[in-house]
Amino acid sequence: MKAIILSLLMIQSAFPCTIFSLYPNEEHWVGRTFDWAYGHGLVYTNKRNVTKTSVRILPTDVLSTWTSKYGSVTFNQFGREFPTGGMNERGLIVEALELKSSIYQPVDAKASFNELQFIQYVLDNFQTIGEIRGALKGLRLAPVGSQLHYFTCDINECMTIEFINGKIETRHGNTLPISGLANNTYDESKDYAKEFVTFGGDKPVVQGSKESLDRFVRSNYNVKSINEYDDKIQTLFTFLADVGSLNNRWQIIYNQSQRTINFRTTAKIKLQRMIDVSALDFSCQTPVKYFDLDSDSEGPIRHEFKDFDFNVNQSVIKKSVDMQKLPAALTMRLAVYPNETKCND
Template identity: 35%
Template sequence: MKKMSIVLGHLVFLLGLIFFLAQPCFPCSTFVLIGGKHVYFGRNWDHYTSKGLIIVNKKNVAKTALLAPPETPVQWVSKYGSITFNQIGKEFPYGGMNEKGLVVEMMWLEDTKYPEPDDRSAIMEVQWIQYQLDNFSTVKEVIQSNSKIRISQSWSKIHYLVCDRSGDAASIEFIDGKFVCHTGQNLPVRALTNDTYDKCLDFMKAYREFEWKDKVAHTSLESKDRFVKIAKGLEEFKKGNIKPAVEYAFDILSSVSAGKVRGACTAWSIVYDLNNLQINFKTFENRNIRVVKFSDFDFACSTPSKVLDITKDIKGDVYEHFFQYTKTINRILIQTVFNIYKKAGFMKDIPAYAIAFLSNYPETLKCK
C-alpha cells in the first residue's frame, strides 16, 4: 500500500509537470458567439505540438479521480457522453463538449491559487473538466459543484470558460484560494484569455475610454489585447454579418492566433456548435475544417470508445476515420507527448511505471 501511494504520488506530480510545461508562455483564447438562437464556442489552443486524440467518452461509467493520499478523491458515475480533446491521456482532457451541449475549456492563468484542503473531496485541474462534462448539462450546475468538490494536487495554474446550449456562460477562476465566478450581467463579454476576467474587463474599459483606436488590439497578441480584439469581433457580429457563424468564429480565432512562435504554435482551433451538437476544428498543419457530429456516435458504456488522431490529414466529416480506443493507443499518445518535452529539454526520461500507470488508469473505470 505504501509503495502504491508513492507511485501514485509520483504520477500525479508528473502529470502536473507535463501540463504545467504546456501552458505558461503561450496565448490561448476562448469566447462564446451568439447567432440568433444558436450558440457557438471558439477556442485556440497554443502548444509545442498538435499531437492529440479526439476521444468519445461514455456515460454510465463509474470513476474515481486520480489523486494521491491523503486526499479523498471525487467519485462519480458519468451521466452524459462527451467528446474531448486530449493530449496527456484519456480522462484528462484540455476541453470538450458533452451530449447536452455543455462546453468546458481552460487556459493558463498565472494568478491562480487553488483552495486549501477542506472537507470536500478533490480532483486534479484537468480531470475537473471531464467531471463537469460527465455530470452536468448547464452552467448553473457547474457553478454549484464547487460546494461539493475542489481542485487539489495541481500546480498548473488555469481558469475555465464554460457555456451551455441556452447561451448561459461563466468564467471560473481560483484567486487567493477563493472561487471566483463571472456569469450573467457580470460577464458582459463572453470571452477569456490569460489574465483574470476582471483585469481584462478593466483593460477593455480603458481602451474604450481613451479611444486607442485599433493600434493595440491589431499589433499585439498579449492577453488583454486579445480579449479586446475578441470583444470587438463579438460586437461586430451582433450588427449583422453575411458570413456563416462558424466561419466568422474561425475568423476571430485567426485574428488572435500566435501562428508559430518560440517553438510553439496555435495547435488547435476549435468551434463548437452547441445547438447542432457538432465540433469543427483545424490544426496548425492542416487548415481544412473537419467536422465531428455527436449524432454519429453511441455513448453507451457497453460499446467501445472511439478516438481520432487530431493530426490526420483529412477534411470534412471525419466519422469514418475514428477507430477503437485501446490502452496501447493511450500509451502511445502519452509517450509521444512526454518525448516531445524530453526533446525540448524540459525533462529527463519518464519512469516506465509512470507511463504504464497513466496509460492503464482508464482500465480501472467500469460500467455501472
C-alpha cells in the first residue's frame, strides 16, 4: 500500500508522563503514569508466531519483516499493533514518554519503524536489555511526528533509549543509577537529582510540583520507602497519583516477576483491574483479545476480554485521529494493518 504522507503529526503532543522501576521484596516492578488529552483505548493480547511487515506511512520508510517470538499485553490508542506500551510474556516492558528535544537518525537504508510500532516490534522479539541493545544498531526510528524516548526493563535491569543529535543513546547498568524517566533527557534528570537528599545533595524533595525534573526526583525518592508498606499495589497507585499531571489518564503497575499488570484509569479511579499475563493464551490459532478501558469491569479481568473486533478497533483509531484532526486516511491504514499479519501455527 502506498505511503501516507502526513502534514500533521500522528500524535501531535505526546506523553508528559513519569515512569520508575523498583524492587520490593527482591521482585522487579515498574510503575508509570500516562498523561494525555484523552484516556480512551484498548488493551490487547498480541500473539506469538505471527509474521508481520512494518507499516509504510512515510515515503522514506524501509520495511522490515519479522515473526513474533513472544506474546504480549499492550495499551493502545491507535489500534492493534500500535501501542503506547506493554509487557510481553517474558516480563519485558517497553513504554514511551515525551521528549521534545529528540532528534532522530537521518534517513538511511536501515529498517525503520514508526514510534508506536517500534514498541510492538521490541515486545515481539526480545526478552533482555542486551538483545535490544544489539538490535538498535540495525534499525532507525522514523517517527510520524512524535518526539519520544523509551524506558524498557527486563526482569533484571532497565534501560533508557533516547535520540540525541541524530544518534541513539542508551543508559543502563552503571550509567542508569536512578532507574526512572520523565520528560527531560536521562542525563538532565540525573544531574538535577544530585542536588536532593538521598541522591547526593541536601535539598529537600520538591512536593507537589508537576515539572518533569521534580516528578523524576520525587517518584524515585518515594519508591525508596516501598518496603515500609504492606499493600504494595495501593501504595504505588498513591505514588503514581502524586506525580500525575492534570491530564493523567492511566496509572499502570507491572510486576515483572509475577507477570501481572494492575492498572486503573482516572476516569473510573475506583475500578482497579488486574491481568495475569502468564494465564493468557498467546497461540495465534486462537483469536486476539481486547479489553475496553471504558468498561466498568474491575478486579481480575481475564474473562472480560473479548475476541478482536475490526469495527471496535477502527472506532478507537478514528476517535484518536478525529480528536487530533489528522488525515482521515490514517484511520483505515492503521485499521487494516492487522489483516496483513499471518499466523504460522
